Ligand code: FES
């Protein structure tokens with residue numbers, strides 16, 4: 001199988017990754033990139049667990065071919081922290097509110113919530129619900145997640 005070497009910036013670091021053209025950005029980030037924070041739930045664009053930021057916009061990494069990310073700037077959940085001891089305000093708020101149970105949805109929700117708060121620091125409840133409408137959580141009932149986003153936006 002011929003591989004192509006892709007250059008991309010992941011969490012502020014230049015990466016060169018050799019990948020086959022059929023592979024998704026999600027698989028490449030997790031397997032070649034070693035960034036397993038981004039989760040594979042459905043692998044067909046339904047659950048939002050794989051959400052990453054690509055050139056400033058949230059994308060479902062399972063629906064993006066890695067070759068489409070040539071030259072792109074990617075942020076994964078690992079990139080939210082400036083250092084291992086320095087949690088992002090959204091991570092702090094999720095912990096404070098007990099907004100994560102099994103945790104499988106949490107990386108995608110953190111990334112989507114960051115995108116929401118970056119463009120709208122004080123979202124209404126309706127805007128939070130709409131912003132998170134592509135992220136499925138099977139455990140929490142969403143109330144605590146929305147509380148955490150509200151707290152982080154204050
Ligand atoms: Fe990508 Fe579910 S794993 S949307």
Ligand code: FES
Pocket residue numbers: 099100101102103104105106136137138139140
């Ligand atoms: Fe389990 Fe959301 S905490 S799916």
